[in-house]
Amino acid sequence: MSDTTYVQVLDLACGGLLLTAVLVLWRRELSVIVRVFAAQGVAVAVLVAVLATHEGSAELGGVAVGILVLRAGALPWLLRRALAGAGPARRETRPLVNVAASLLAAALLTLLAYAVSQPLVALAPSPATHAIPVGVTVFLIGFFVLVTRRRALSQLVGFLLMDNGITTVGFLTTAGVGLVVELGVSLDVLLAVLVLRILTTRMRETFGGTDLDELRELHD
């Protein structure tokens, strides 16, 4: 792969990441949000695959396949299962911040990400590290989704967006964190999602829905 194609595909994957993150903010239909999340998983996998080809590393290629299976396959599948059990309540009805304001917030978060990431890019300038702010943006948007959405499932997607952002930053900083740590991290994320998934089921059993507005038992 020539250097220009490498940079172009890299930027394309990052564009996909950013676009899908904004789409999650924009759309309210939960099934669409899950589909968008799966598309973002593909974008992360493409990004890692491009890095693998560029560095000629078979190990990283294997990791890319693993990411594709986990983030575009297993996790969206789990979310869809949770959604199928949710019954008619399938829309994010009343987010704390409306869509227009959310999109504005996304723009501000992007600016913030670029401002914060300056030292990260400056440490080792390269096409890959120049894309770090995109990963940070996805992370921040995920955090924003997590704190402003009221459906348990939307919060779960927010958490996973954060995680996609972290993974992206991890690979863009060419951080070979070691296979043990890498595996442990993926396993932990998968388990955390499973735990949350079990809890949404229990919440539905005890509260009748998964709107977090129902969570009003505990307060001071």
Added chain:
Amino acid sequence: MITLLTLVPVLLPMVGAVVYLLVGWRPATRWVSAVSAAGVLVAAVVLATAGQQTALSGLLRVDALSAFMLIVIGAVGLLATAATPAHLSAEIDAGRASPRTATRHSLLVQAFLAAMALAVSAADLGVLWIAIEATTIVTAFLVGQRRTRSAVEAAWKYVVICSTGIALALLGTLLLNYAAQRTPSTPGLDWAALAASAHTLDPGVTRIAVALLVIGFGAKAGLAPLHAWLPDAHSQAPAPVSALMSGVLLSVAFYAILRVKVIADIALGTGFARALLIAMALASLVVAASLLVAQRDYKRMLAYSSIEHMGLLALGAAAGSPLAVAAVLLHILGHGLAKGVLFVGAGRVLQTTGTSKIGEVRGLAARQPLLAGCLGFGVLALIGLPPFSVFASELGIARAGFASGLGWATAAALLLVLVIAAALLTHTSRMLLGSPPDGPGAAIAVPRLPMLVATALLGGLLVCAVLGVAAGPLTDLLHSAATILTGTP
């Protein structure tokens, strides 16, 4: 041989978990968890005298600091697991749990102990992160064990907030690794190697990484601003689990902050981590004080007091002198024991009175004198009255705070601590003193405090008091642990 011993604190609880998985919770296996916690304690004491040990090709390293944390895990773990069989039997008798619940409870508690032991013996920030995230996953089910509306809500909040915090810490870990790769010696994430080459880390990247790590692990340690999960989780979890979470889990997360601070101090100077920790410490103390004054639920009262003590630890860490760090470590042990006693006692109160409201528990001293005595002395230990060790450690933290130029912050913290102490005393005296409530059910004889629970409670208080008079052989251990954390011999 001694190298094998470093594996014991992690492996022994895992074996215990396997036993519960295969055999279940029966009369024959009900003491397995206490035995394994005792084993962790013994191994930790031996390791503390043996000097630094590494195992699993450098994945685990137990130095003085790790050994001290293992002692805390073993001691509070022993207290909590010794009280567990009585707690579970009472729950089963009351129809709130089944033997299956008891099996799952015991299995998860063992896994919880193993994960905490792994966290403090890890030689590497990555493994530490995995272990701390594992504690969240394991304890989520323990918090939600009762499956009531409030328990499920508490578990959800707990997993979401702690996973978010830990995600921040993961980003911090990756960025620190990035900075480490760009140094001449490429130390990776190994604590010792990182500390050795910390002066060559890029300050810009390290600053972001340290902020993320401190705030992220701070969430798990119950420090403001991400503390909201703590009162809910601690009040809903079964009593022995609350004791473990408050007594050790918070400090294990705080241990991660202490290790990060070593690297931050060398790479960025002491100012950055100090400012961050002082802000979090004061915010935590303000939160705890404002919500304790009018608190109506005694388990939540204890939970807010944990936020207070984590704030004090952060203040001590911010001061950062060898005296401050030794006091912080002693405080971890003293608070762990006192809070363990109080949560186990509070669980017993909940079981015998059926209410968690402070106002509805009256005259406990007349009806259950032994339990009331343990609670009373536990609260006295917690607010730092001599001879309990919390007095010595709070004094140490305050002295170190004034000596390292944090006068205003320390003074403000002491004022808040006084407010909190007054609130705790008022609430507890309302529960313990007065005449027992009349009305239906009041005439039923209260079951006696089981022998072993009483021993565990009294033992915890006794150790806490003895530590306050003389730290004895722990002094050397505290000294060498403080040396690791301050970098000065």
